[in-house]
Amino acid sequence: MEFIFTLLGATLRISTPILYGALGEMVVERAGILNLGIEGTMLLSAFGGFVAAQLSGSIYLGLATAIAIGILLSLLMGFLSITLGLNQHVCGLGITLLASGLALFLFRIIYGGESIPPALEESFPQLRLFSGTILEPVFSQYVFTYAAFLFVPLLAWLLYRTSFGLRLRSVGENPEAADTAGISVFRTRYVALIIGGALMGIGGAFLSLAQLGAFTHGIINGRGWVAIAIVIFGNWKPWRVLAGALLFGGLQALQLRLQAEGVQLPYEILLMLPYVLTIVAIAITGRNASYPAALLKPYRREG
Amino acid sequence: MSLGLRLERLPSPLWLRAAIPFIAIAITFLLVSVLVILAGANPLAVAYELLIDPLTKNSARADILVMATPILLTGSAVALAFAGGYYNIGAEGQLLAGAAAAALIGQYVGDLSAWVAIPLMIVGGFIAGALWALIPALLKVRLQVDEVVTTLLMNSVMGYIISALLNGPWRDPVSGWPQSPTIALSAQFPRIIERTRVHLGFLIAAVVVIALWWILTRTRFGLELRAVGKNRDGAQFLGIRVGRTMLTTALISGGIAGLAGVSEVGGIHYYLIGSLSPGFGYTGIIVATLGALTAPGVLLAALFLALVSRGSLTASRELDVPVYLGDVIQAVLLLVMLAVLLLNRYRIRRA
Numbered sequence: 062m063e064f065i066f067t068l069l070g071a072t073l074r075i076s077t078p079i080l081y082g083a084l085g086e087m088v089v090e091r092a093g094i095l096n097l098g099i100e101g102t103m104l105l106s107a108f109g110g111f112v113a114a115q116l117s118g119s120i121y122l123g124l125a126t127a128i129a130i131g132i133l134l135s136l137l138m139g140f141l142s143i144t145l146g147l148n149q150h151v152c153g154l155g156i157t158l159l160a161s162g163l164a165l166f167l168f169r170i171i172y173g174g175e176s177i178p179p180a181l182e183e184s185f186p187q188l189r190l191f192s193g194t195i196l197e198p199v200f201s202q203y204v205f206t207y208a209a210f211l212f213v214p215l216l217a218w219l220l221y222r223t224s225f226g227l228r229l230r231s232v233g234e235n236p237e238a239a240d241t242a243g244i245s246v247f248r249t250r251y252v253a254l255i256i257g258g259a260l261m262g263i264g265g266a267f268l269s270l271a272q273l274g275a276f277t278h279g280i281i282n283g284r285g286w287v288a289i290a291i292v293i294f295g296n297w298k299p300w301r302v303l304a305g306a307l308l309f310g311g312l313q314a315l316q317l318r319l320q321a322e323g324v325q326l327p328y329e330i331l332l333m334l335p336y337v338l339t340i341v342a343i344a345i346t347g348r349n350a351s352y353p354a355a356l357l358k359p360y361r362r363e364g
Numbered sequence: 365m366s367l368g369l370r371l372e373r374l375p376s377p378l379w380l381r382a383a384i385p386f387i388a389i390a391i392t393f394l395l396v397s398v399l400v401i402l403a404g405a406n407p408l409a410v411a412y413e414l415l416i417d418p419l420t421k422n423s424a425r426a427d428i429l430v431m432a433t434p435i436l437l438t439g440s441a442v443a444l445a446f447a448g449g450y451y452n453i454g455a456e457g458q459l460l461a462g463a464a465a466a467a468l469i470g471q472y473v474g475d476l477s478a479w480v481a482i483p484l485m486i487v488g489g490f491i492a493g494a495l496w497a498l499i500p501a502l503l504k505v506r507l508q509v510d511e512v513v514t515t516l517l518m519n520s521v522m523g524y525i526i527s528a529l530l531n532g533p534w535r536d537p538v539s540g541w542p543q544s545p546t547i548a549l550s551a552q553f554p555r556i557i558e559r560t561r562v563h564l565g566f567l568i569a570a571v572v573v574i575a576l577w578w579i580l581t582r583t584r585f586g587l588e589l590r591a592v593g594k595n596r597d598g599a600q601f602l603g604i605r606v607g608r609t610m611l612t613t614a615l616i617s618g619g620i621a622g623l624a625g626v627s628e629v630g631g632i633h634y635y636l637i638g639s640l641s642p643g644f645g646y647t648g649i650i651v652a653t654l655g656a657l658t659a660p661g662v663l664l665a666a667l668f669l670a671l672v673s674r675g676s677l678t679a680s681r682e683l684d685v686p687v688y689l690g691d692v693i694q695a696v697l698l699l700v701m702l703a704v705l706l707l708n709r710y711r712i713r714r715a
Contacts, residue, residue: 095512137440147702150451150512151653154646155698162591163399163693169686170403283520290517329528336517336524340499357512 062195068314070198073197074272076310077206078103081264082288083295083302084212087255089135091220091297092234092253093355094142097153099261100285101160102134106265108164111181111276112171120185126264131262134160135254146359157285165278184274203271205263210303217299223354229253233353236360246360261285292341296346297353309335381708385654385664388701395700396693405683405697413682414693416677420506424674426560432670434459434641436569437624438578438648439662441493441617441654445651446582448613449593449658450504454497454515456645457522461496462489462622464526466629467534467636470547485626486568493622494615496522501509501614505607511614519645523638530638544636553631565627572620577659621645650698655704669694 082099089096106127114123134156143154172178188207190200220226231239232249235310241245269276287309295302316331324349372714397407418424438455445452452458465488473481500514530542553564580586588609591599600606628640651669676690 097512097516116434141699141702145703145706149707150453151649151702152699154649155451155695155702158643158646158650159692159695159699162688162695166399166403166688166692169688283523286516286520289513290520293513327528329524329531333524334523335635336521340514340517340521341502343502346506352510357510358638 063198064318066195066198068311068318070201070293070311073199073206074310075313076306077203077209078264078267078272079101079284079287079291079309080209080303080306081205081212081260081267082285083291083306084209084216084299085131085260085264086259086288087292087295087297087299087302088216088220088229088260089253089257090292090356091233091353092229092250093236093353093358093360094138094250094254095149095153095289095357096135096138096156096254096257097150098134098138098156098160099153100281100283100333101157101164102131102258102261103265103268103271103285104281105134105160105164106130106262107269107280108168108265108276110262110266111269112167114181114184114270115179118182119183120183120270121185123270124263127270128259128262129265131258131260133258135258135261136251138258139251139254141183142359143247143254146361147360149357168276168278178276180273180275181270185271199293203267205267205271208263213299213303220299225252230353233355236355236358240360240362250360262264264288287335290336294335294339294342305335308338384704384708385701387707388697388704391700392693392697393702395696396689399689399692400685402646403647403685403689405679405685406450410679410683410685410689413679414672414690417678418671418674423560424678426557427674428560428667428670429562429566430560430632431558431673432666433563433565433569434586434624434644435647435651435669436566436662436666437627438621438644439651439666440569440572440648440659441620441624442648442652443657443659443662444576444579444589444620445613445617446652447593448589448610449500449596450610450614450617451512452497452500452515452614452617452621453512453644453649454500454518454618455531455624455648456641456643457515457519458493458496458618458621458624459628459641459645460519460522460526461618461623461625462493463629463636463640464529465489465492465622466626467544467547470551470629470634471545472548473551474548476550478550478554481548482553482564482630485547485551485630486623489622489626491622493625494619496622497614498619501611501618504614505611526636527638530636533635542638546635547629551630552634553627561632563627563631565631568623568627572623573659573663576662577618580659585612587608621648624648647694650694653698654701 082103085100086096110123110127110132113126114120131161138152139178140150142145175335185203187203191197213307228249232246236246291305292303294305312331312334316328319326320328393411400407400410418428432537436620441455442452466485469488473484500511500518503509503514504511534544536543556567557564588604591604592606592609596606624644629636650664651665654665672693673690679685680687
């Protein structure tokens with residue numbers, strides 16, 4: 062029983078950064094933009110947040126910096142893909158390469174060749190609910206984790222219950238019609254990018270300011286790509302994205318646990334499972350997947 | 365060609381098109397200067413180390429060819445696919461598939477002569493890369509599943525397969541190090557320039573670039589491929605079998621990317637390791653884009669990026685600028701080039 066609760070706790074922790082990334086990516090894709098910049102955005106946010114927290118001594122300033130970097134990189138993505146109408150996937154990859162390069166370059170300038178970077182003296186603490194009970198291992202989490210779960214209903218409400226959500230979805234499905242109806246396609250897409258970038262930034266900050274309290278080059282380690290897979294797996298719907306993130310986190314937690322127990326098993330199989338499941342899910346749903354219809358298509362007014 | 369297809373353009377003036385790469389490079393260096401100054405170095409000195417100094421030394425010139433080899437191949441792979449409207453983001457995974465095949469074949473060809481062993485590795489790597497490209501390509505052609513995300517995800521899957529191989533059956537039994545057994549001597553690529561590390565892979569890459577040029581500009585398949593890339597519905601209307609053309613494009617692209625893996629295993633490392641490729645597949649996307657999806661463009665772009673990479677090694681040693689400057693320049697150049705290319709927007713005349 063305790064094993065299960067510990068596993069659950071680890072699942073929640075591992076799912077957290079991926080959930081932030083996936084929710085951010087989901088919002089952006091719903092507006093018709095595939096942001097392949099997510100991997101680099103999360104990395105540079107994690108880095109910038111760490112540096113700001115270290116220099117200022119304030120983890121809150123660190124968090125704000127991480128969010129600001131997420132938004133700035135998303136605005137760059139917007140400028141290239143919305144305003145200039147450039148190829149979304151090449152821009153996105155370009156941003157990932159740029160942000161990754163910048164993070165490593167600046168790290169080197171600030172911390173020199175030290176192989177072990179200075180860790181934060183104070184990182185975000187865990188919030189222990191139900192302490193002393195059997196549920197303690199499940200609910201010993203960082204604030205980020207609890208907040209991530211609040212973002213799921215919040216985004217569901219935003220997308221499906223507000224007029225902004227309706228505009229956002231219509232811009233992603235049929236920008237021509239949205240434009241005719243008087244909705245600004247450009248502005249709506251920019252707002253979606255800003256929301257998405259902020260969420261990606263929080264995801265990066267969770268790793269460097271809470272879970273690790275330090276920055277390493279491999280801190281994101283493909284979590285951005287996982288988030289993109291989970292958005293598809295979750296069919297662009299908040300609750301199903303949550304399910305996808307938990308599934309991934311669960312597999313990863315299980316893998317860590319089995320490795321720790323010394324179980325002989327190629328753990329890579331568990332790690333690649335989310336990707337394989339996503340590809341299988343795409344293959345099965347195929348044309349019926351609820352891809353935002355205008356995804357990857359820059360919008361230009363005719364005439 | 366009697367396809368009735370006329371890919372006519374109304375280009376901007378020639379002088380402008382010729383100037384575009386230089387404009388992009390100039391803007392890139394201006395932007396990056398900020399970082400160089402942050403690092404406490406003189407931008408002009410750094411520009412000299414990056415762009416001029418490597419060309420003045422024999423050893424550095426050879427290094428440029430070595431560094432250009434894998435990205436010439438991935439660049440060609442991506443350029444072919446993109447020209448055909450197939451957005452293969454999966455060159456990285458296809459490269460690793462080719463590398464794994466080369467490492468596997470290379471272990472068992474010790475009794476064969478190099479004339480047999482090396483071609484076996486090349487063919488095997490090509491097939492492995494093509495096979496890894498097959499699943500997303502089939503999903504695209506049969507089910508209209510967008511290839512951008514599937515090819516991207518296949519990269520991660522291949523990364524884990526490689527890791528499983530290196531931590532499992534191929535783990536070095538003596539050192540416990542995750543690297544495959546060394547390939548047979550007969551499978552190791554010969555050096556093609558004395559006293560340098562330039563190996564057979566560069567020759568392969570050169571042949572591939574020429575083949576790319578020939579396919580794109582001199583064959584019926586190339587014309588069909590570009591027609592599909594420009595306008596799928598129009599191509600269908602003209603009687604081109606769009607699905608088959610796209611599938612063939614994707615498989616050749618995957619195969620070429622696989623060759624990049626063969627070349628790194630056969631010419632550089634002689635075994636497979638997890639860090640075989642520092643993202644050559646993604647750099648291939650930069651190369652193809654900078655090269656405007658043409659063979660001569662790919663050649664120039666790959667050599668230029670290799671020059672900057674080689675130069676950033678010296679710059680980091682001599683001027684204490686972090687070596688990652690090279691990566692930043694590549695990415696900035698890509699984004700700037702994309703934006704500057706808008707100057708060159710041409711209109712496609714409908715036939």
